[in-house]
Amino acid sequence: MKKCILVLLAMVASFAVNAQEQQEQPQQEATTESNSGGEIKAEEGSFSMEVGFIPFGSAPIELEGGQLRGVYSLTENWKLTLGLGFGVHTYEIDGESTTASNYSIAPGVAYEFEGTDRLAPFVGGKLLVAAFNNSDDNEEETSEPSRVSFGFDIVTGFNYYFAEQLYIGAEIGIGFKATSYDDDETASGKDESSAEFETFACPSLILGWTF
Numbered sequence: 193m194k195k196c197i198l199v200l201l202a203m204v205a206s207f208a209v210n211a212q213e214q215q216e217q218p219q220q221e222a223t224t225e226s227n228s229g230g231e232i233k234a235e236e237g238s239f240s241m242e243v244g245f246i247p248f249g250s251a252p253i254e255l256e257g258g259q260l261r262g263v264y265s266l267t268e269n270w271k272l273t274l275g276l277g278f279g280v281h282t283y284e285i286d287g288e289s290t291t292a293s294n295y296s297i298a299p300g301v302a303y304e305f306e307g308t309d310r311l312a313p314f315v316g317g318k319l320l321v322a323a324f325n326n327s328d329d330n331e332e333e334t335s336e337p338s339r340v341s342f343g344f345d346i347v348t349g350f351n352y353y354f355a356e357q358l359y360i361g362a363e364i365g366i367g368f369k370a371t372s373y374d375d376d377e378t379a380s381g382k383d384e385s386s387a388e389f390e391t392f393a394c395p396s397l398i399l400g401w402t403f
Contacts, residue, residue: 232356233312234402238265245360245399259296263400273300273318292336296322302347310353317346320369343369345392357402364393 234240240263259275266272275298282291300318307313320343326336347365354360366389373384 232309232353233268233359234263234265234357236265236268238357238402239263240265240400240402242398242400245397259298261298263302269304269306271302271304271314271316273302273316274298275300275318277322290327292324292326294322294324296320300345304351307350311350312353312359313348313350315346315348317344319344320367338374339371341369341371343367343388349398351398351400359400359402361398361400362393363398364391366391 242261242263259277261273261275264272264274275296277294277296277298280291280293282289284290298318298320300316302314302316304312304314320341322341323339324336324341325338345365345367347363349361349363349365351359351361368387368389370387371385373386375384
């Protein structure tokens with residue numbers, strides 16, 4: 193709930209800034225061009241990195257959906273995105289060490305609208321392939337069975353460039369994910385699967401920088 197509130201507040205603030213910029217743009221256009229020395233937004237051929245950003249959280253920086261995301265500007269409007277995630281966790285159960293690992297990849301594409309000098313609304317979509325592997329095969333003790341997930345998301349949002357090549361944004365969307373669990377590690381010992389279709393706003397905000 194807190195994340196959704198932060199996203200909504202950020203969107204409201206961006207619309208207010210957008211309206212203000214449209215009023216001031218004719219007077220400031222010449223000054224902006226002369227002072228900036230170039231485009232403040234990401235240009236064609238540039239590469240950006242994105243992480244999650246929670247301004248008032250105990251850990252302000254987090255990986256977006258557990259992934260580090262890269263964005264390549266194919267043109268000024270079309271963007272190619274790629275999220276990569278990897279993690280290894282070791283824990284003990286009854287004195288025995290167990291290792292769990294997760295991997296994920298999320299290729300996608302986004303279209304960034306013209307917006308204003310600083311605000312860039314966008315729409316896009318991405319695929320998701322993820323795997324979680326737990327080396328503990330004791331079905332009575334394994335809290336998280338090994339699994340493989342496939343899905344896709346359709347998203348919309350905005351990026352606001354508060355400095356040259358630096359931006360903050362928010363993203364909401366709808367997504368579908370299907371998951372298949374390892375039958376050797378489930379409580380029933382049978383093949384199990386699940387399907388989820390939900391709306392989301394994750395993470396609270398996106399912090400990005402362009403190279």
